[in-house]
Amino acid sequence: MDNPIQKKLRQLPAVGVILDSMPDAIAHWGHAQVTQAVRKQLSQLRQEISLGGSPPIDLEKIKQSVVEGVASAHDATLVSVFNLTGIVLHSNLGRAQLCESAIRAVTDVASNASNLEFDLTSGKRGDREAHIETMICEQTGAEAATAVNNNAAAVLLALNTLAMGRKVAVSRGELVEIGGSFRIPDIMSRAGCSLTEVGTTNRTHLKDYAEGVDANTALLMKVHTSNYRIEGYTSNPTESELAKLASGLGIPFMIDLGSGNLLDFAALNLPNEPTVADAIGHGADLVTFSGDKLLGGPQAGLIAGREDLIAQIKSNPLKRALRLDKMTLAALAETLKLYNHPEKLHENLPTLRLITRPTAVIEKLATSLLPAFKSALGPQYSVSVEESLSQIGSGSLPVETLPSSALKIASISGADSDLRALSTAFRQLPRPVIGRIHQGALWLDLRCLEDDQKTALTQQLSGLAL
Template identity: 35%
Template structure:
């Protein structure tokens, strides 16, 4: 203990240490914060791990590293080698470069966000991209909010506050981040009325549950799970028709928006939004950053009268989006209209065929400075979209002497630009489905440092 106390007394004083010439030209307040963090870590190691006192130069190096880490921020680019295109933890759908360039031109200056250029007076931000959505979906009108959870809440709050909403027991979902539909309904003021059973809900269950307290029939996309086996559910068309006959509203939370089919039904049988519109639902909402390939947003489509009522909800201001979101969505939607939607990264990844992926894997393997093997793997879609779907793909397995797969995974993850792969069957694998060829050099350099 005496030896530890002696070492602790040898720790340099913060005020003296921050004057070191190694920190010349750096933000003094940030240097002080970094120094305090480093000294606290050293103090803890001396007490708990019986470590030795680092040399002065080693301490200043640690401070510099901590300074740079703080200056870098906590949000930065990573390389997705997991094979999951809509990876929620990695930011979901990546955007096309030309889309970002167009949006930046709008976001970095002034824009007609709430200005009517033709009339020379204040305009309405909510009309932006609504024309594109009418063309793409066949709906009468559209509205953008900050995410689909907001869309669900806003629709329920606008039309079902203190009233009943009929939902199948098999659709009372919880998705990532503990987002539970029953809880959201309660917060919105709507009253949940469960019908059917976990595995079977027929259209009669909906129609028989209608009372003078009913506001709507709600259908919810089963994100992140599926019910298979002895099961049955009412079709979208049946629910929409039943609601119409009962003179109540119909609303479908479609989860992942899909404007066009990218995968065959044998892999993913989700309906497209235009097809869902044809089933007759009064309102439909979906995400902008999943199968659609855009940025985070909640997209609401339906009749002009209903959309108008949502716009007048006083909570709308809390959920509205800014010019950057609108600019990004405008550019993405245009790609679907002008026929260039194949350029959207998610569409490219999901539609990539095995010969292309095999060639991509060979090219990557040839560049790498370690032993590799090209193996067949399965990719998933991610983002709760088609949760049981698996798409054949190719991966490059890395073999580094004296390194276990878990060690390789950690080293790659802690690269300057983190490279996120996966460990499967005791192999660290880079699934090329989600890799851009321009990232190959970064992967090569990372492995050279590791070896």
């Protein structure tokens, strides 16, 4: 006689029987995927039974589990979220939001054939960077420009082109580590050049550069320390002084600016941040910078500077491996176009709109949201509108803050576990809400929540799993 486990195993329906009862699912997801999900579900049931369990053996429940499994596998893993961290350019949350014209341009070139490398005037093959190079030069004062997929790649390509097998002089105080544990010395090593450290961490003088140069030095390089700042007893030569020294030595001067700022922040009542045009004006032969930080566009690494150096960089075989795709080029071109109409830039460029947003507007939004959050969270939590401090983010102005307003949510019990559970519940909403836990409360900074997003946020609060 069969033992109880064998008897239960015999009651499981065959794969073919289940598939025959699921024609709609097969039509929607395909025979192979549904079959795989059925086999996985049956395997789980067999394992549970073999361990002495008594799972319900019901065809409809098995089918439901199969459908849920296949549907879950098809759910997008890259989704939009509400960024309520207070950091505008959040590296983990996608950095800059694209402007509307860039989104339309991406959709257009993605869904149609395009003149990516086709000159419509001559009818011959064209240069894909013709769509952006002139605008980069106009905005920066550079003679020529090129672009790759991020700023680390821009630095890598420039160094590999101009200094492979040779030395590059950099101040010790500028040997930064960027996101993902990538360090400037590591990038130099991969580029095939060697680092010459000059000066000290806090003080580097012009003579340190001069003394660190020999016949095998290919470049003087300055790295804008965008993700930290050394204050106090410090000293560094100016960009103009370094440019003059490099020129006298007959070698190029390169600046890794990082953030990609094209605007006079002081004129916008924001803390000062160097611009690409400033770097070019101070005599830099090459400047590398990001497209998705302060510039406000898609992820890209831009290289601007002397025409002869850019020509060498473009001819490097690595350039093809690092080049931009058509959608990134379309988005970057539309972003750069916005800078030709500065009067409308605040309105049309999301990054600038968010970092210059008036505190009174943010506070008004926070106050209007307060009743909905109190109602959704109930007596277990206290919710209040509080002053907050935002940051631009992505290494830009690391010690500077922007006054903002936030919803401060505290657990009545005072338990840290309640806050972490609530933070998890917000992340599990249809459009996840990302805040920050700070000083015994969950803070939802509203600098990056625009007025037209208010309804979408409040309508999903009823789904909080508290």
